[in-house]
Amino acid sequence: MKISTIGTGNMARSLGILWAEQGHEVFFGSRNSEKAQSVAEFSGHKTQGGTNDEAAAFGDVIFYSVRELPSIVLSSTEVLSGKVLIDCNNQEIPEGFAFDPISESLAEKLAADVPNTHVVKAFNTMAQEVFELSPQVIREYNVSCFICGNNQQAKETVMTLAEEIGFFPVNCGSLRSARMIEGLGDFIRFMIAGMELGPYATISVNKLPEAKNQRLGGRQAGYT
Ligand SMILES: NC(=O)c1ccc[n+]([C@@H]2O[C@H](COP(=O)([O-])OP(=O)(O)OC[C@H]3O[C@@H](n4cnc5c(N)ncnc54)[C@H](OP(=O)(O)O)[C@@H]3O)[C@@H](O)[C@H]2O)c1
Numbered sequence: 001m002k003i004s005t006i007g008t009g010n011m012a013r014s015l016g017i018l019w020a021e022q023g024h025e026v027f028f029g030s031r032n033s034e035k036a037q038s039v040a041e042f043s044g045h046k047t048q049g050g051t052n053d054e055a056a057a058f059g060d061v062i063f064y065s066v067r068e069l070p071s072i073v074l075s076s077t078e079v080l081s082g083k084v085l086i087d088c089n090n091q092e093i094p095e096g097f098a099f100d101p102i103s104e105s106l107a108e109k110l111a112a113d114v115p116n117t118h119v120v121k122a123f124n125t126m127a128q129e130v131f132e133l134s135p136q137v138i139r140e141y142n143v144s145c146f147i148c149g150n151n152q153q154a155k156e157t158v159m160t161l162a163e164e165i166g167f168f169p170v171n172c173g174s175l176r177s178a179r180m181i182e183g184l185g186d187f188i189r190f191m192i193a194g195m196e197l198g199p200y201a202t203i204s205v206n207k208l209p210e211a212k213n214q215r216l217g218g219r220q221a222g223y224t
Contacts, residue, residue, distance in 0.1 A: 004029055004059030006052050008039040011088050012065040014131040018165040020045035029055020056080055069113040081116040084154040088123040090185040097194045099186045107178035118154035121178040122147045124185040129199035135166030144170045144204040148177035170205055
């Protein structure tokens with residue numbers, strides 16, 4: 001698969017290297033072409049680097065790791081039409097972790113900016129440090145990657161990309177769910193930094209085996 005990044009920071013570099021290790025063709029995009037080329041040199045695996053515009057043109061899947069909207073970052077967003085855009089962004093942490101409720105997610109704002117692009121929310125609930133672990137180790141710990149989007153095929157592509165690098169993909173439905181997933185991103189950063197659990201804290205959904213008998217009386221009709 002041809003995968004590009006917009007931005008060459010911690011997330012783009014990490015995910016770019018991981019996908020290149022899996023045999024994908026990776027192109028790092030930056031505001032500064034030379035910076036992207038030096039990230040590609042560091043990354044190896046035949047990765048390339050250039051401008052954000054070149055990256056947007058190269059990839060079938062674009063890993064979007066900047067908080068600014070594509071209409072500001074790219075000279076034209078036409079080139080993104082029909083492509084998969086992975087949004088890993090979280091909002092800036094407010095003073096004292098005093099997050100407001102999310103009434104419109106960053107992913108929905110992205111989708112409104114590039115309506116012909118298949119925006120998929122993913123990879124915002126684990127810290128960069130987790131990606132430094134090998135996919136094999138991550139797999140052992142059943143780390144969830146929460147994924148939502150309005151296009152089923154795009155979502156399946158991202159679920160496969162998550163699985164390849166060790167994560168357990170969790171289908172969270174339509175892009176509206178990004179409000180909840182970004183809330184999880186805020187929560188895990190609060191646990192990591194606010195409550196000092198450190199960057200290896202993660203959130204996972206686990207399914208337990210069913211109880212063999214309902215010795216507590218089972219679920220009765222009531223609140224859901
Ligand atoms: N780091 C984590 O552990 C982590 C985990 C989950 C989610 N996230 C989220 O993922 C996103 C990226 O995080 P990150 O840690 O990769 O950040 P980062 O290291 O600061 O990288 C972001 C990159 O975006 C580009 N950029 C910055 N400001 C820009 C602007 N005004 N216009 C265009 N490009 C700009 C820069 O790339 P160039 O200089 O190459 O243009 C920069 O290297 C954030 O929203 C963050 O909340 C981060």
